Amino acid sequence: MTDWEIVQEIISGNSQLFREIITRYKKAVYSLCFRMTNNHEEAEDLSQEVFIKTYHNLRKYDSNYKFSTWILKIATNTSIDYIRKKKVETVPLEEEIESKHESASAELVYLHQQNKNYIEKAINELPTDYRTLIILYHQYGLSYKEIAENTNLPMSKVKNRIHKGRSLLKDKLKEIKEEGAQWTAKQLQL
Amino acid sequence: MDCKTASALIMSYVDGTIEENALADLQKHMKECYQCSEEFQLFTEMVNGIEELPMLEPSNNFETNIMEAIDLELYTTRTKKLQNYSPIFISLGMYLTFLVTTVKPGIQKNVVLDFISAIQHLTLLSNLWETMVESSFLLMGQLLRGTMQSIVKLATWNTTNFLLAYSFSFLTLVLLLVLIRRTLKGLLNINGGDLRWKGINMEE
Numbered sequence: 001m002t003d004w005e006i007v008q009e010i011i012s013g014n015s016q017l018f019r020e021i022i023t024r025y026k027k028a029v030y031s032l033c034f035r036m037t038n039n040h041e042e043a044e045d046l047s048q049e050v051f052i053k054t055y056h057n058l059r060k061y062d063s064n065y066k067f068s069t070w071i072l073k074i075a076t077n078t079s080i081d082y083i084r085k086k087k088v089e090t091v092p093l094e095e096e097i098e099s100k101h102e103s104a105s106a107e108l109v110y111l112h113q114q115n116k117n118y119i120e121k122a123i124n125e126l127p128t129d130y131r132t133l134i135i136l137y138h139q140y141g142l143s144y145k146e147i148a149e150n151t152n153l154p155m156s157k158v159k160n161r162i163h164k165g166r167s168l169l170k171d172k173l174k175e176i177k178e179e180g181a182q183w184t185a186k187q188l189q190l
Numbered sequence: 191m192d193c194k195t196a197s198a199l200i201m202s203y204v205d206g207t208i209e210e211n212a213l214a215d216l217q218k219h220m221k222e223c224y225q226c227s228e229e230f231q232l233f234t235e236m237v238n239g240i241e242e243l244p245m246l247e248p249s250n251n252f253e254t255n256i257m258e259a260i261d262l263e264l265y266t267t268r269t270k271k272l273q274n275y276s277p278i279f280i281s282l283g284m285y286l287t288f289l290v291t292t293v294k295p296g297i298q299k300n301v302v303l304d305f306i307s308a309i310q311h312l313t314l315l316s317n318l319w320e321t322m323v324e325s326s327f328l329l330m331g332q333l334l335r336g337t338m339q340s341i342v343k344l345a346t347w348n349t350t351n352f353l354l355a356y357s358f359s360f361l362t363l364v365l366l367l368v369l370i371r372r373t374l375k376g377l378l379n380i381n382g383g384d385l386r387w388k389g390i391n392m393e394e
Contacts, residue, residue: 015262022253030248044248051256056264119239138240163201170232 003067007058018055026051028068028140029075035135036079038124046082050075065149072140073150076132083128122172130165137162191219196226203230204237284363 001009003024009017029050034043053074061070123131136142136150144162148155199216202208208216220227 011265013266015260015265016257018260019253019257022256026248026252027245030252031243031246034246035243043246044252047248047252048256048259052259055256055260058265119236120243122236123240123243134240138237139243166201166204166233166236169236170229173232173236174228 004063007061007067010055011058021054022051025068025071029071032072032075032135032140033079035123035131035139036083036128042082046079047075050078053078066146068140069142069146069150072136072142076136076150080128080132118173118176119169122169122176125172126165126168130161130168133158133162134165134169191215193223193226196220196223197229200226200230200233204233282360 001020003021006017006020010021026047030043030047033046033050034040037043037046050071054071057074061067123134126134132151133147136147137144142150144155144158147153147162148158151158153161196216196219199208199212203213203216216230220230
């Protein structure tokens with residue numbers, strides 16, 4: 001059954017079929033929530049909230065859009081609302097970028113020592129607004145138009161932010177590589 | 191080509207919107223410019239890394255927790271909602287049948303006759319328009335009086351104990367049917383409400 005057919009069945013009274021929707025999209029929703037929060041428990045709670053909201057709003061689903069895009073929109077908005085409420089990021093975007101750069105070095109060395117996925121960590125370092133767009137575009141494959149509808153932002157702003165986010169990530173990767181080279185050199189000297 | 195243009199083209203390349211001619215120009219520029227070449231490598235490495243990020247799995251009880259949290263009756267149709275009252279309708283039907291067919295034939299007859307009388311008067315009232323055309327308001331008053339008398343007869347019939355006893359057993363019957371229905375529903379929910387055959391994976 002297609003997503004649309006399942007939604008129609010649920011609205012007609014077969015609510016048990018919502019389990020199928022959960023099975024199909026739990027990974028995508030949970031992964032997005034985790035990338036936003038970096039915390040498994042928070043991601044799980046947020047994901048459940050996303051599916052509950054989705055269930056209650058099934059009548060509002062417009063079949064002109066992909067169901068995956070629609071549920072990711074709910075996930076994005078729910079995650080962003082949660083982060084803003086938590087007041088994790090209370091500084092303006094530009095100041096935050098600078099402050100993150102200042103404290104980057106120690107963390108970069110830590111990265112190498114712990115042997116973590118540096119790209120994953122670099123993404124986690126991005127401010128929420130940029131991170132959201134980068135993940136939606138590159139990992140979930142949404143178009144600029146879909147992201148604009150997803151986040152209620154003008155398409156030009158989405159494009160600019162994604163480009164800016166990529167530049168930030170690129171600079172971060174460059175730093176990591178340079179730090180890594182220096183760290184390796186130091187190890188060799190020892 | 192300058193590096194600023196090259197940077198913009200690298201973005202287009204990452205977006206997948208770069209044209210063939212522009213790509214050729216970019217590649218030519220990157221052969222001569224180490225900085226842009228490095229930028230290109232970093233971007234492609236970064237994008238590939240993001241695309242390859244693993245999709246994470248929530249806990250095992252994820253689906254069950256959500257299904258327990260949502261209201262499964264939210265999208266129940268009107269027909270299905272009426273079905274929820276079916277125990278009451280069934281009980282009422284059984285009781286009416288019981289009242290008409292069982293003991294105390296004398297009282298039964300009076301009940302039936304008075305009931306029929308009330309129905310007859312109500313039927314006549316439903317032809318109000320014809321009544322008004324054919325006769326006067328006086329006739330209407332007589333019909334109304336007749337209807338009320340039949341209804342009053344039914345209400346004041348010597349049935350106080352009868353009504354109390356049978357109301358109690360009627361409610362007991364409804365309660366019993368509701369409990370049976372809920373037990374059956376609960377048994378269905380054990381399997382997540384899914385009545386389809388599920389094969390067992392022997393490897394798990």
